[in-house]
Amino acid sequence: MKLSTKLNKYALALLVAACSTPALAKTNNGVGLGVAYDLGLGVTAQFRGTSVFVNSDSLAVDMRIENFSNDLRTVHAYIDAGGFYEDGGNIADNDRAGVRLPLGLTFGIAPSLQAYIQAVPHFAFSDNESKEGFGIDGALGVRLRF
Template sequence: MKSLRFALPLLAAVFSAPSLANGNSGFGLGVAYDLGVGVTGQFRGTSVFVNSDALAVDVRIENFSNDLGTAHAYIDVGGFYEDGGNYDYNDRAGVRLPVGLTFGIAPSLQAYIQAVPNFAFSDNESKEGFGVDGALGVRLRF
């Protein structure tokens, strides 16, 4: 039921997008697989990912574009939190450095893929340390 809180605003955004697509406010909303399946939002250089048991916030530190402006490479820095379920010692929090590519699919639709090196802290020693995750998503730009 927690994901229903995010699904309804996402559907409203999708259905209202044609009227908003002509203005470029720097805001995007979509779905992604990052720390599980969830909702992603972006406003200018700040990206947020959320689902029922994880949260990640990243800030853009570098952006590279091709000559046409249809593809972008970027480097972000941020943090994350993952709920470990019934046991608090399985919770993880840490820092991350997403490196990714963004592609324009349509004038107001973009897809992205990223590698996410991270360092996690946890009370459970097997859950902490350095790791590399990945993310894949689609955002509707307003």
């Protein structure tokens, strides 16, 4: 089955999840920009609980489901839900797309600087059966908050 056929099959479910998740999330005011290692080294941005990671061959978008913080609000634990796409290069069968559920911690380093680390369980769809299925990745990065 072609990857585009599989994506069409799950597009409606992803669209519904993307539209409903911000209503459930606790708002996170402000904008954050930085660098991260998620699906390779790239750029990360965050706006009100929606995180985006992008590099030359990958894209991930995650939306905050739940946010927990300590009394001083210097450490935050969070649960996000989202999706990703990875370009497989010259071989189209190596392209992957899927859903992910990042679980992470954010640390305040300075008033406008934060670092984060997360475990990223995901399920990938691909035309290449060896690239398909459940896996767990990790991510870490820093963001400057505005």
